Amino acid sequence: MKCKDWKIKIFEFLDGALGEAEASKVLSHIESCPECRRFHEEHSAVGNLVSAHVENAAPSPFTWSKIEHRITSEPEAVPGRAILDYLRMPRFAYGLASALVLICLAALIQLRGPSSEELQLLAEMDAYTIEAQGNPFINMRDPGEDNPFFSYESGSVNPFDNKAEAKK
Amino acid sequence: MGLEFSKGQLEELVKSASEGSVEDFHKLYEVFSVQVYKFILGMTGDESEADDITQETFIKVFYKLKKLKDPGYFKFWLYRIARNEVYQRHRQLKRRGEVSIDNEEIGYYGFIPDDKEGLDPEKQVMSRELDSVVRKALQSLKPKYRDVLILAVQEKMTYEEISKVVGRSVVSVKTDIYRARQVVKEKLDRYL
Numbered sequence: 612m613k614c615k616d617w618k619i620k621i622f623e624f625l626d627g628a629l630g631e632a633e634a635s636k637v638l639s640h641i642e643s644c645p646e647c648r649r650f651h652e653e654h655s656a657v658g659n660l661v662s663a664h665v666e667n668a669a670p671s672p673f674t675w676s677k678i679e680h681r682i683t684s685e686p687e688a689v690p691g692r693a694i695l696d697y698l699r700m701p702r703f704a705y706g707l708a709s710a711l712v713l714i715c716l717a718a719l720i721q722l723r724g725p726s727s728e729e730l731q732l733l734a735e736m737d738a739y740t741i742e743a744q745g746n747p748f749i750n751m752r753d754p755g756e757d758n759p760f761f762s763y764e765s766g767s768v769n770p771f772d773n774k775a776e777a778k779k
Numbered sequence: 780m781g782l783e784f785s786k787g788q789l790e791e792l793v794k795s796a797s798e799g800s801v802e803d804f805h806k807l808y809e810v811f812s813v814q815v816y817k818f819i820l821g822m823t824g825d826e827s828e829a830d831d832i833t834q835e836t837f838i839k840v841f842y843k844l845k846k847l848k849d850p851g852y853f854k855f856w857l858y859r860i861a862r863n864e865v866y867q868r869h870r871q872l873k874r875r876g877e878v879s880i881d882n883e884e885i886g887y888y889g890f891i892p893d894d895k896e897g898l899d900p901e902k903q904v905m906s907r908e909l910d911s912v913v914r915k916a917l918q919s920l921k922p923k924y925r926d927v928l929i930l931a932v933q934e935k936m937t938y939e940e941i942s943k944v945v946g947r948s949v950v951s952v953k954t955d956i957y958r959a960r961q962v963v964k965e966k967l968d969r970y971l
Contacts, residue, residue, distance in 0.1 A: 622957055626931050628938055656971050657964045661821075661932045664913040670816040671830045675808055678834055682841045683801060 617647050625654055784810060786851070793850035796841070804841055811854065812837070814934060815861050821929040822865045822922070824914045832868055836861045855943040858934075862926055862944065869922070909970060916966035920959055927952050928959035 612620075617640055623629050624637045641648045725733070784792065789810070796804035815836060820829040839860055847856055917925055923945075930941045941956075942949045964971070 619957070622960060623953075626938065626956065627935065628953075653964060653971050654960055657960060657967055658932045660909065660913050660967060660970070661917065661928070661963065664910045665817040665820050665933060668817050668820050668826075668829075669813050670833050674812070674830055674834050675805065678808065678837050678841075679801065679805070681834075681838050682804070 614644065614646055614650075617644070618650055621647060621651050621654065625651075625658055789853065790850040793844070793847070793853045797844035797847065797850075804844075807853075808837055811857055815857060818858065818929055818934060819861055819865055821917060821933055822862070822925060823868070824918050828868065832861065832864045836864045839864070852943070855940060858930070858944045859946070866922065912967065912970060916963045919966060920962055924955050924959035924962065927955045928963065931956050 620637050624634055641651050792803045792807050796807055816829055816833045819832045823829050927941055930936045938949045938952050941952045
């Protein structure tokens with residue numbers, strides 16, 4: 612095995628991933644190979660430094676009291692609560708308030724209805740149309756002689772009634 | 780701190796806490812809080828942030844404990860939640876344009892282990908400088924390398940255990956630890 616391969620084994624040895632037999636092989640190689648010995652010493656020192664820099668660290672003595680207070684005083688987080696929290700954010704509150712104001716304005720305009728001046732104007736426009744083009748509703752009530760359904764609608768003759776036709 | 784419980788006793792505590800026992804949840808906190816805090820501190824490099832994230836982690840664990848099917852999996856699940864909380868905080872800070880856990884320009888975070896108080900002033904300064912350098916070396920790593928390195932070196936977890944925490948394959952975990960070790964070694968070379 613080359614030193615390159617031994618170095619991978621050294622990493623595994625440092626991580627405690629080797630069994631006894633393999634670990635002793637690594638140790639005997641380290642003793643006989645200066646390059647791998649140095650590699651092992653350096654990486655072992657790196658591990659020690661990384662562990663040591665938080666060796667005496669501990670959470671604040673008040674952390675548990677804060678946790679206890681939260682879990683005993685707050686109701687259990689329920690699904691959807693996060694969405695509600697999200698909606699309570701200022702940008703959503705402002706957006707929602709603006710939308711409500713617009714909806715209220717639109718509703719007010721609809722409820723108010725047309726003013727007397729507007730009604731007067733509408734009546735004048737209708738009168739002008741009737742005078743210029745005739746009353747369209749009168750024509751609708753009088754379909755004229757060309758309408759094949761005219762007789763049917765008046766009930767005199769039903770063109771689709773074959774039995775009535777046969778009686779004739 | 781540092782209570783000793785057998786595997787079976789721990790599983791009983793987990794079951795009891797999942798049924799709402801705050802007393803037993805406190806025992807779980809006593810057993811795991813220091814290790815989880817060290818892991819979070821290693822990840823963030825900031826003492827007060829580590830305190831906040833530890834708090835949030837345990838609160839989340841308490842509320843979600845009912846969903847944990849296998850109490851034997853508690854430790855890995857706890858670390859997984861802690862890791863997710865760190866990443867979530869990182870994303871929040873990034874959105875707000877505040878400090879990032881990838882940022883190498885983080886000031887000295889004031890964490891001074893008590894044992895350094897007994898050293899002579901020159902050694903105290905050296906020791907604090909070394910802590911700062913180690914912290915910066917860790918912060919310079921990509922988060923995916925940093926978490927596996929801290930779990931392997933600081934928490935002494937096996938590759939299989941780390942794989943359960945980070946949700947990556949054992950091979951990927953091994954490769955990432957290998958790369959992380961090399962990067963940190965380069966950063967700390969002049970102190971070795």
